[in-house]
Amino acid sequence: MKHVLRVSGILLLPVLLQAANGNPPGPFFDYLRLNVFLAVIVMAALLIYFFQRIKKNPESIFVRRIPGIDAIEEAVGRATEMGRPVLYVPGIEDITEIQTIASMLILGKVAETVARYKTTILVPCRIPFVMTVAEEMVRQAFYNVGMPEDHRPENISFISDEQFAYTAGVNGIMLREKPAANIMLGRFFAESLILSETGFQSGAIQVAGTAEVTQLPFFIAACDYTLIGEELFAASAYLSRDAKLLSNLKATDYYKVLIVGIIVVGSILATFGYDWLPRMLTIH
Amino acid sequence: MNLLDKFLILDRRWVFLLMALAIIIPLLLNITLPFTPDKAVEAIYNELETLEPGTRVLVSCDYDPGSKPELQPFAVALFYYLFTHELSPVITCLWPGAPPLVESALLEVTAMLALDGRAAPLNHIDYVNLGYKQGAQFVMLSMGSDMRGTFPLDYTGTPIDEIPVMDGIENLNSFDLFVEISAGSAGTKEWVQTVQGRYDLRLAAACTAVMAPDCIPYLQANQLFGLAGGMKGSADFEKLVYDGTDYIGQATIGMNAQSFGHLVIIIFIILGNIAFFATREKR
Amino acid sequence: MKKEIPLLITFLLGTWMILEFFFHNIPHVDQITEILTNGGMVIAAFTYILGVMNILQVNANRIKHHQDRPYKWTLLVGFVLMILLGFTWGIDVDSPFQWMYNTFYVPLQATMFSLLAFYIASAAFRAFRARSVEATLLLVAAVLVMLGRVPIGEEWIWSRLPDISNWIMDYPNMAGKRAILIGAALGAISTGLRVIIGMERSYLGGE
Numbered sequence: 001m002k003h004v005l006r007v008s009g010i011l012l013l014p015v016l017l018q019a020a021n022g023n024p025p026g027p028f029f030d031y032l033r034l035n036v037f038l039a040v041i042v043m044a045a046l047l048i049y050f051f052q053r054i055k056k057n058p059e060s061i062f063v064r065r066i067p068g069i070d071a072i073e074e075a076v077g078r079a080t081e082m083g084r085p086v087l088y089v090p091g092i093e094d095i096t097e098i099q100t101i102a103s104m105l106i107l108g109k110v111a112e113t114v115a116r117y118k119t120t121i122l123v124p125c126r127i128p129f130v131m132t133v134a135e136e137m138v139r140q141a142f143y144n145v146g147m148p149e150d151h152r153p154e155n156i157s158f159i160s161d162e163q164f165a166y167t168a169g170v171n172g173i174m175l176r177e178k179p180a181a182n183i184m185l186g187r188f189f190a191e192s193l194i195l196s197e198t199g200f201q202s203g204a205i206q207v208a209g210t211a212e213v214t215q216l217p218f219f220i221a222a223c224d225y226t227l228i229g230e231e232l233f234a235a236s237a238y239l240s241r242d243a244k245l246l247s248n249l250k251a252t253d254y255y256k257v258l259i260v261g262i263i264v265v266g267s268i269l270a271t272f273g274y275d276w277l278p279r280m281l282t283i284h
Numbered sequence: 285m286n287l288l289d290k291f292l293i294l295d296r297r298w299v300f301l302l303m304a305l306a307i308i309i310p311l312l313l314n315i316t317l318p319f320t321p322d323k324a325v326e327a328i329y330n331e332l333e334t335l336e337p338g339t340r341v342l343v344s345c346d347y348d349p350g351s352k353p354e355l356q357p358f359a360v361a362l363f364y365y366l367f368t369h370e371l372s373p374v375i376t377c378l379w380p381g382a383p384p385l386v387e388s389a390l391l392e393v394t395a396m397l398a399l400d401g402r403a404a405p406l407n408h409i410d411y412v413n414l415g416y417k418q419g420a421q422f423v424m425l426s427m428g429s430d431m432r433g434t435f436p437l438d439y440t441g442t443p444i445d446e447i448p449v450m451d452g453i454e455n456l457n458s459f460d461l462f463v464e465i466s467a468g469s470a471g472t473k474e475w476v477q478t479v480q481g482r483y484d485l486r487l488a489a490a491c492t493a494v495m496a497p498d499c500i501p502y503l504q505a506n507q508l509f510g511l512a513g514g515m516k517g518s519a520d521f522e523k524l525v526y527d528g529t530d531y532i533g534q535a536t537i538g539m540n541a542q543s544f545g546h547l548v549i550i551i552f553i554i555l556g557n558i559a560f561f562a563t564r565e566k567r
Numbered sequence: 568m569k570k571e572i573p574l575l576i577t578f579l580l581g582t583w584m585i586l587e588f589f590f591h592n593i594p595h596v597d598q599i600t601e602i603l604t605n606g607g608m609v610i611a612a613f614t615y616i617l618g619v620m621n622i623l624q625v626n627a628n629r630i631k632h633h634q635d636r637p638y639k640w641t642l643l644v645g646f647v648l649m650i651l652l653g654f655t656w657g658i659d660v661d662s663p664f665q666w667m668y669n670t671f672y673v674p675l676q677a678t679m680f681s682l683l684a685f686y687i688a689s690a691a692f693r694a695f696r697a698r699s700v701e702a703t704l705l706l707v708a709a710v711l712v713m714l715g716r717v718p719i720g721e722e723w724i725w726s727r728l729p730d731i732s733n734w735i736m737d738y739p740n741m742a743g744k745r746a747i748l749i750g751a752a753l754g755a756i757s758t759g760l761r762v763i764i765g766m767e768r769s770y771l772g773g774e
Contacts (some may be wrong), residue, residue, distance in 0.1 A: 030589055036588050047760055048603045093469055094611070096421055098755040105758075128618030158618035162381060163468065164350045164679035173636055174633060189468040190350070190494055190683055197686040211751035213744050214494050218687075229747040232724035233754025236767070248761055252753040258655060259749055283481050296689040303688045317718035320729065331765050350680035381676070384668050418615075419608035426604050429597060440659075482588070493716075499742060501748070516716055543683055543719035550710050552692040557706070559615040560696050 023240050033231035035281055042258070046251040051244060058243035061250060066224035067205055075181035075205045076113045085120035085155075086110070087179035089170060089195065091186020092126040092163060095133055098233075099211055103186035104133050105236035108254070110183060111141030115150060123156040124173060126166040131158045142153065167191040171198045184208040184223075186230060188215045288559040301410050302331060306548040310540035316532065319542060321520035324503055324527050328463070328488045328510030329365075329524040335461060337370035340449065344475070347467035348381030351492050356389060356466050357535035358490040358518040361525040363393040363465060367405045374459070376435065377416040378423060378470045386413050392452040396531065406446045407440070415439030420470035424478045428456045458481045464489045471495070476502045490517055515542055574765045581763030622646065708735050 054061050079086045088110060090103040107123065114121040121138060125131035137154040142151035159169035171194065174182065182199040184192075185208065192208070192215040199206045200222045208219035209227025219226045227235060230252070237245035268279040306390060321329075335341070343362065347355045366373050377383050381519050390413070394404045405411055414435040417423045426434040431453055432444050452458065462485050466472045472489040480487050480502075491499055493514025502508045512521050515535045522533030572733040580603065587600045626639045654665040659665065697703040713722030715732020 015598070028590060028593060030591055031591050034677060040585065043756055044760060044764075047757065047764075047766075051766065053649060094420060096607070097469070098759055100763065102754075102758050128614035128616075128621070132614060132617055137448065154625050158621045159619070161615075162348065162674045162676070164348075168675075168679055172638065190492065190680060193686050193690060194679070194682055197690060211747075211755065212498070213747050213751075214498050216747075218690065221690045229751035230754035233758045236758075237761075244766060245761065248757045248766070252757045254751055256750065259753075294692075299689045299692055300685045307684065317722045319718040320719055322729075322733075349676035352673065352677060353681075364687075381672070383756045384658075384665055387665075388669070391660065417608075418612045422607040422611070426601065426608070429601055433601075484594075497736060497740060497744065500737065501745065504737075504741075514716075539718055543717035545688075546713040546717050549688050549691050549717060550713060552688060553695045553706065553710070556692050556695065556724050557697050 011080045020219075028077060033283070036283060043251070043255055046254055047248060050247040050251045050254075054243050054247040054250070060283050061243055061246050063234075063238060063246055063249060066227070066231055066234065068209060068231065069238050071205070071207050071225045072239075073109055073113055073181060075183065075207055076110070076117055076119065078205055079180035080117040080119040082180040084178055085122050086114055086181045086183065087170075087173060087177070087204070088121055088123045088198075089182070089184040089186070089215045090125060090130055090134060091184075091188050092166060092191065093130075093187035095129045099187040100127075100130060102233050102236060104130075104137050106185055106232075106239065107134060107263065108137040108141050109236060109239035109270035111138040112145050113148045115142045118147075118150065120152070121155060122177065122179065124159045124166070124170050125157065125163055126159065126163070128158050128161070131156060135220075147223045163189065163191060167194050170195055174198050174204070175200045175267055178202055179204055184210075184219070185227065185235070186210065188212055193218035193222065199223070274275045286563075288562050289544055291555065291559045292563065297548075302552075303548055304542040304567075305547060307541045310544050311537065313540075314537070315540055316536060317543065319516075319519070319523070319539065321523050322512075322517065324511040324513075325520035326510075326524065328490075328512060328521065331461065331488065331509060332365060332369070332371075333485070334398070335369070335371055338361055338372070339460050340372045340374055340453065340458075341366060341513045342456070342462040343373045343375045344378065344462070344464045345375060345382045345386050346378045346471045347385070347465060347492075348379050349385065352385060352465035352540060353534070354492050354515045354518060355467060355490060356385060357515075357533045357538075358512055359386070359389045359465055360396075360521045361518070361533055362465075362490075363389055363411075364396055364531075365525045366401075367393060367397060367410065368402070373411045374449065374453065375411065375413045376427070377414075378420055380416050380418075383413065383415045387439075408438070408442065409449055412442075412447050412449050413439040421474055421478045424470070424475060428483050431455050431458065435525050456485055460486065462487045466491045466495065468492070470496065472499050472502070472508070476507050480507050488512075490521070493517075513540060568766065574768065578763055578765060581759070585763075708739070711735060 076086055088107055090107060091097075091100055093100045095101065095104070111121055123131075123134045125134055125140065135153055139148070139151050139153070142148050159166045173179070174195075175198065179202075182195075182201075182204045184206070184262075186196060188195075188208075188210050189212065192210070195197055196206060196208060196219055206223035207225045207227075208223040209232040210216065210219065211229045211232055213229070216226065216228060234249050237248055260280070262277070266281070269275070270275050289533070305555075332341075345359060351419075363373060375386050377386065390405075390411070397404060407413075415438060417434060419426070423434060436444055438444065438447060456479060458461070460464075462475075464472055464475050464487060466475075466489060472491050472495065475487060475489075479485065487507070488510035489499055489508050490512040491514075493516070496513025496517070497512055498513065499508060499513070503511045512518060515538050518535035519533065519539045522531075522536050526533060583600070583603070587596065590596060623643070626643055629639045630636055630643075649664065649667060652662070652667060656662045656664060695706055695709070697706050711728065712732045712735055714724060715728040715730075715735075720728040720732075758767070
């Protein structure tokens with residue numbers, strides 16, 4: 001509770017000062033967005049609360065198994081046995097997209113496994129910005145496991161920023177280089193099925209994950225394992241086994257419970273004609 | 285191995301062949317089946333009907349040739365409607381492949397207007413194509429605060445201050461209506477999440493069929509006032525716009541190919557299931 | 568310091584962009600936000616130079632080592648040709664650049680996208696089996712939506728099919744979708760905050 005109060009205090013201070021000065025609402029703090037503001041405060045407070053709690057008692061956290069993430073190490077091992085590379089596709093979105101950021105964080109962990117197994121990782125990128133970040137992540141991963149000399153910068157490449165030119169390029173890599181494992185994590189659109197079907201035909205073990213709900217059925221149909229929605233965001237914390245990062249998952253779970261509660265109460269109220277809760281939650 | 289077993293491991297090239305035939309034959313036969321426009325598409329048309337002549341409409345074309353069959357017909361029908369109702373489109377693109385498609389849509393509409401005996405729309409007076417800008421959400425935010433700073437030149441390199449149709453346009457709030465045509469990201473989702481609420485925009489979207497389910501929540505929450513999803517959405521819009529003319533839009537023609545394509549998929553699913561259950565005991 | 572400075576920059580810029588959503592008309596706030604967004608655009612544009620250098624480097628290297636030479640030559644020739652055409656004759660409607668765009672680029676892109684129709688048919692044929700009650704429900708719903716979305720369903724089968732298709736899309740589909748979306752959005756917010764407040768720092772080189 002004290003964390004909620006602390007965060008609320010810091011963030012609400014400007015608003016209270018504005019009220020104390022007698023300033024009219026609007027020109028300084030946008031009162032129409034107070035609902036979003038409060039939601040951010042609650043989220044930040046929950047994150048900090050669980051971070052502190054788990055720091056004191058790291059054993060107290062339980063995270064269910066996520067088979068898709070466990071399969072990544074198995075896939076890298078298989079690639080090593082077969083003497084073939086691992087293909088990592090970080091989605092087709094820019095680095096401003098949170099799914100790409102999540103994918104980059106996972107790439108770091110995957111590249112560490114790849115470096116330990118002394119195999120090759122190929123990372124074709126659609127956006128040059130993503131390519132530079134990916135190169136840094138892979139370089140750092142090889143460095144972290146003490147094998148910087150094994151890193152091959154040319155394996156992290158920019159293909160094209162055109163969606164289907166990029167898709168054709170990645171398909172070409174799948175068919176020519178015959179990677180033993182295709183890991184496709186990030187934001188995908190229409191190319192998801194083209195990539196995963198080509199990967200299926202090439203016989204690779206495939207692990208995919210996205211928060212794009214419309215692309216999930218395609219990945220589920222054509223891949224061995226699929227990370228669904230939030231599992232993609234949980235993956236880097238899960239792979240790191242770091243209690244502090246895992247505390248985030250706890251915070252989001254509690255937040256989800258809160259949202260479900262609001263949905264249930266809102267639905268009941270709306271059914272009986274009281275629409276003040278939905279109106280309060282409208283984003284302006 | 286009997287016929288059903290063989291069917292279950294059918295070479296996928298047979299599926300491809302039948303699919304190709306299901307698409308090509310209806311296109312060649314040139315038959316058109318009637319259909320009813322969707323309410324979400326009608327909402328776009330009805331909103332356009334309320335605009336006064338001279339109103340400037342922001343049209344963001346965020347697609348590329350890959351989605352041309354689905355979205356270009358919508359763009360053509362939209363420009364046709366705008367020009368025939370003396371409304372002025374201000375066109376922007378967040379996809380590098382889009383500006384040439386916009387130019388080709390404008391050429392097509394100019395030819396249609398010539399057939400109608402109408403004058404060709406004049407660049408910079410009746411419309412402007414501001415071209416492509418790199419930066420996705422950054423561009424959206426920047427347009428929200430300063431449209432002229434974001435696009436200092438148009439697609440042909442003319443300074444924005446020398447373009448009459450841009451007179452008085454300062455930011456996104458300078459437009460009464462905003463229609464977004466999108467094939468992915470940056471597209472509908474980003475426009476809604478980044479600027480629709482922030483600037484309280486009247487926003488409608490035309491998007492690819494695979495994106496449409498993603499956009500329905502925005503429609504239900506009134507963050508979009510209308511939505512045309514996929515080729516069906518474009519065909520619906522064409523039907524409304526070309527009503528009373530001799531034109532049959534490309535999406536309307538494409539709907540037949542789509543009909544038979546869906547039918548082939550359904551037949552394969554049903555036959556696959558029959559074969560699966562008939563051979564289950566053996567397996 | 569190698570880690571602290573990037574962490575500080577991430578924290579300050581991330582917090583600024585969050586707070587900017589709530590606070591307006593404070594002197595210099597809007598201008599600073601504009602500078603930041605413009606800065607983002609400029610950095611993104613500059614990374615394309617890195618992209619171009621990477622393409623040239625990686626593909627020239629492959630050619631030198633006799634790897635996939637026909638593909639690499641095609642890529643490099645196409646790349647240089649389009650740049651030359653654009654810079655020499657411009658990008659007007661009747662320019663050679665536009666001709667190349669319409670003649671090669673448009674059909675190639677459309678071909679790639681249209682592959683989806685074939686792959687979807689083959690994936691559906693392979694994966695869509697009524698193995699359980701849930702799978703059967705999914706299969707029936709898919710068939711109804713597919714038929715309801717095209718004129719053949721409305722005209723030849725049943726005129727109410729589009730309504731049924733819309734109902735499936737608007738209610739059962741949307742309920743499931745929203746559940747996944749809420750989870751994904753929370754995951755996204757949590758990842759974002761984790762990076763902004765410096766909890767997640769693996770991108771800076773481990774702990």
